[in-house]
Amino acid sequence: xxxxxxxxxxxxxxxxxxxxxxxxxxxxxxxxxxxxxxxxxxxxxxxxxxxxxxxxxxxxxxxxxxxxxxxxxxxxxxxxxxxxxxxxxxxxxxxxxxxxxxxxxxxxxxxxxxxxxxxxxxxxxxxxxxxxxxxxxxxxxxxxxxxxxxxxxxxxxxxxxxxxxxxxxxxxxxxxxxxxxxxxxxxxxxxxxxxxxxxxxxxxxxxxxxxxxxxxxxxxxxxxxxxxxxxxxxxxxxxxxxxxxxxxxxxxxxxxxxxxxxxxxxxxxxxxxxxxxxxxxxxxxxxxxxxxxxxxxxxxxxxxxxxxxxxxxxxxxxxxx
Amino acid sequence: xxxxxxxxxxxxxxxxxxxxxxxxxxxxxxxxxxxxxxxxxxxxxxxxxxxxxxxxxxxxxxxxxxxxxxxxxxxxxxxxxxxxxxxxxxxxxxxxxxxxxxxxxxxxxxxxxxxxxxxxxxxxxxxxxxxxxxxxxxxxxxxxxxxx
Numbered sequence: 001x002x003x004x005x006x007x008x009x010x011x012x013x014x015x016x017x018x019x020x021x022x023x024x025x026x027x028x029x030x031x032x033x034x035x036x037x038x039x040x041x042x043x044x045x046x047x048x049x050x051x052x053x054x055x056x057x058x059x060x061x062x063x064x065x066x067x068x069x070x071x072x073x074x075x076x077x078x079x080x081x082x083x084x085x086x087x088x089x090x091x092x093x094x095x096x097x098x099x100x101x102x103x104x105x106x107x108x109x110x111x112x113x114x115x116x117x118x119x120x121x122x123x124x125x126x127x128x129x130x131x132x133x134x135x136x137x138x139x140x141x142x143x144x145x146x147x148x149x150x151x152x153x154x155x156x157x158x159x160x161x162x163x164x165x166x167x168x169x170x171x172x173x174x175x176x177x178x179x180x181x182x183x184x185x186x187x188x189x190x191x192x193x194x195x196x197x198x199x200x201x202x203x204x205x206x207x208x209x210x211x212x213x214x215x216x217x218x219x220x221x222x223x224x225x226x227x228x229x230x231x232x233x234x235x236x237x238x239x240x241x242x243x244x245x246x247x248x249x250x251x252x253x254x255x256x257x258x259x260x261x262x263x264x265x266x267x268x269x270x271x272x273x274x275x276x277x278x279x280x281x282x283x284x285x286x287x288x289x290x291x292x293x294x295x296x297x298x299x300x301x302x303x304x305x306x307x308x309x310x311x312x313x314x315x316x317x318x319x320x321x
Numbered sequence: 322x323x324x325x326x327x328x329x330x331x332x333x334x335x336x337x338x339x340x341x342x343x344x345x346x347x348x349x350x351x352x353x354x355x356x357x358x359x360x361x362x363x364x365x366x367x368x369x370x371x372x373x374x375x376x377x378x379x380x381x382x383x384x385x386x387x388x389x390x391x392x393x394x395x396x397x398x399x400x401x402x403x404x405x406x407x408x409x410x411x412x413x414x415x416x417x418x419x420x421x422x423x424x425x426x427x428x429x430x431x432x433x434x435x436x437x438x439x440x441x442x443x444x445x446x447x448x449x450x451x452x453x454x455x456x457x458x459x460x461x462x463x464x465x466x467x468x469x
Contacts, residue, residue, distance in 0.1 A: 282404050
């Protein structure tokens, strides 16, 4: 009998599901090797189908997306019980990802902004959804929207992390090959090389021996050639604080790294690590000049924690649901 | 009610500021017991990850003390500390750490009195701010990594 696998999505955009489809013809090999029993985005399956399985009957559950609602936690826990191996797929499940940037704000201000204040709201009397609504046919309920965004690893025990926004087909392919052959790294590993992106950067040969940034520039402010190091031009590239394995796809598209693969194993905080290496690239000794340089860096936390705010060492507020 | 006693972590460079704390001790001058000293070889070693880790593990305030500009034992380590501090300072507020909880000061080996002054001022400031309330990430849920 073929091993059974399940796919699920929590707070995510669907890009990780696309990434699995991006395996192209290889997906046929996957289907040949395994039996997909649950995949809400692609198949007509119900939660009851998962509940009917025996505990541990699933060989692997692939779960993408950050967790910020009761329903997501419930299904994640259900899949954890039914699966021998749980893999967190993509930046959101791994570190919180883009939805994790919501942790700069609290629940109330997010709901107020989204349902009361946004300029595109046409309703004369805006309605904020509530968890329970009474109708003549009975009471309707919605899952609770939490105070904070959590990583998948904050709500269940995760065996492996597949990084990326979305993970590259090669990253997924290597992980599937490791799973099918049983040659797996230690539990809790991130399934991508723990080397900095800069090591494999196609622009590395043209990086100056020492970087001496005098101003932080945004990408529209300066022209960076296809072989030039972004940091040498003062454009923030998260490469020094990001693990490799993505094939440097952004760099090939003439965009700086945004850090979606997360930090390498020797770093505890992606934002802190980037600021640390950035400070070494600045050739200034005057406190006022240094201050004004960092003032030219718009939205430092949003840039350095673009994909990893729920994984940062310190965050605003309480870490409660 | 018992008054709030903050926990303050001080990263002191071996060559100047730690010697200043020693000088203060040699003169038997008291300073607040809230201050927990971590001796490092150079203030340039104190990168943002270490400061964030201190806050994450329960510090209410953090001080980085190093040699005066031009006096660094390693020539430029304190300038590096200055740049790292300047960068980190600009994002602490959005991580829930109020201004004043992290300081960088230059204290030479001869400045035992300044050392006490700096520690007292920071301690008073953090006492006034109260305990640090931030969400600390559960480290046991971290992906496997060689932690700092």
